[in-house]
Amino acid sequence: MEQEVEVDVLIRQRIRGLRLARGWSLDALAARCYLSPSTLSRIETGHRRIALDQLVPIARALGTSIDQLVEPGEDEDVVIRPHPSSHPGMTTWLLSPERALRGTTVAKMRVTPEHRYDPDDLRVHPGREWFTVLSGTARLQLAERTIVVAEGEAAEFSTMVPHAITAVDGPVEILTIFDHDGERAHLHPDRPGGGERA
Template sequence: MTQEKDELDGLVRKRIRALRVAQGWSLEELAGRANVSQSTLSRIENGQRRLALDQLVTLARALDTSLDQLVENATDDVISSPVIDAAHGLMRWAVKADPGLSVVRQRMTEPPPDSPARLRAHPGREWLVVLSGTAVLLLGNRRIRIETHQAAEFPTMLPHAIGTAGGPCEIMGIFDRDARRGHQRGDGPDAGAPHDRGAPPA
């Protein structure tokens, strides 16, 4: 139980930092928005200060998310295998119905970023399927290989990024409204598209 609590504690701290970086805010700017001192926020992100409920509520509000999403635990069910109907050239892959879903197809040629600072987090949920090649999903502390015709579903409040495992790969990404909004707040010409190394992941 203590280990699980420590893991969630560390995950929440990473989310706070990743959400701040995703907004392009300095420690000073988020501290001002959350009405805490810059040194307090720095110690919260670095694990040098206990996480207090009242501060988490304030930080969640300042980061445009909810407390529930900020402290959501990691999901173990990341990889799934769609049903392939080779005879008819079809691939069936069930996702939760949502009228706000967006679908984007992208070819990637770069590996995922090698710096934890490049991982991004935001409210929402994403699904992706690898159409060809092999992708690597960085999800919190996990590094997950996703092979051709495998799919992944994950909450975007986990700091994450995706790239290739050595050669080009093609993926199809599906985003709910919140995840799409997170991508649209990204930087560069590819904002709004699935993650790659050139465009920081949402």
Template sequence: MGSTERDILAGVGPRLRALRRARGWTLTRLADETGLTSSTLSRLENGKLRPTLEQLLPLARVHGVPIENLVEAPPTGDPRIHLRPVRYNGLVVVPLTRRAGGVQAYKVIYPPAGREPTTELQTHEGYEWFYVLNGQVRFVLGERDLRLGPGEAAEFDTRVPHWIGSADDQPAELLTLFGAQGERAHLPALRD
């Protein structure tokens, strides 16, 4: 192992300790959340144990950070993020966040009205916020049937029956924030 690799691995322990302490957690609490032993966590934090991928994955998940934040690999020199659109139920979904857990951000492109496979209301755990970038959006939430245009936003508990789609013959583009555990995406109003 070269000196660069040793330096990268040597920095993992202090980063793990800082993340745990920032949450106010004990090693025992972190062990309960990750399935790793307190002894293993202590040895990782103190640099007495080289981290493995099997150890870093649950730690990244629990702390809600990408694994590369734990390792702090040297920069590649290319700051671009290479987004990979995914087709899902007739939609084009572009994940904008790369970390595990917490609020996730997506750009979603809904096909023109009439091309959606279904307008059936759905429910699931979570909380969602969306902002209309382009097009007209039909948003059904419970008994309400709303139409939103560019610059308008909506926020809702996804346990309420809902459906989102284009309202006309043009695609609709949305920026969506979704929290599976019900994290709310709005910011408090600024006070003077």
């Protein structure tokens, strides 16, 4: 029973927090989910039970899912302790847990000039990738285009374009976000279709 009460309180906090994060008044959210402002206020403050038929339109209006609203707030270790994975010219630290939400993986990569790519064997996979340069300078090869990305700059691109990331004049450190296909292609050389190239 106590756990049920804790989840109930958490749901109410999430509804209020998401509403405030969007800058919406009670009236604005109530209009979007077809509830009265007073009903919504009583839901947020715990003076009214939350019914499933109310939770569905509230979640939809807030741009989330019921699963995310009712997900228990587990007391888990939030610190990620990455272990380096090295290949010639490249070291990778995974900065997101394996159970990462929405199928994305965050990684820090250190690429040295020893890391080379074969122009005839650039990586291609569905999706998009994003990275920012933490230090050094990166060379992003997109098919025939060569783009230099300096420290503090970021790049986002379609991964259906043949691509590779290398270092310019010394090591480069990047923070990158991969979708599921990008993670498989770049971080798991032992899986079919995988490889260590950035």
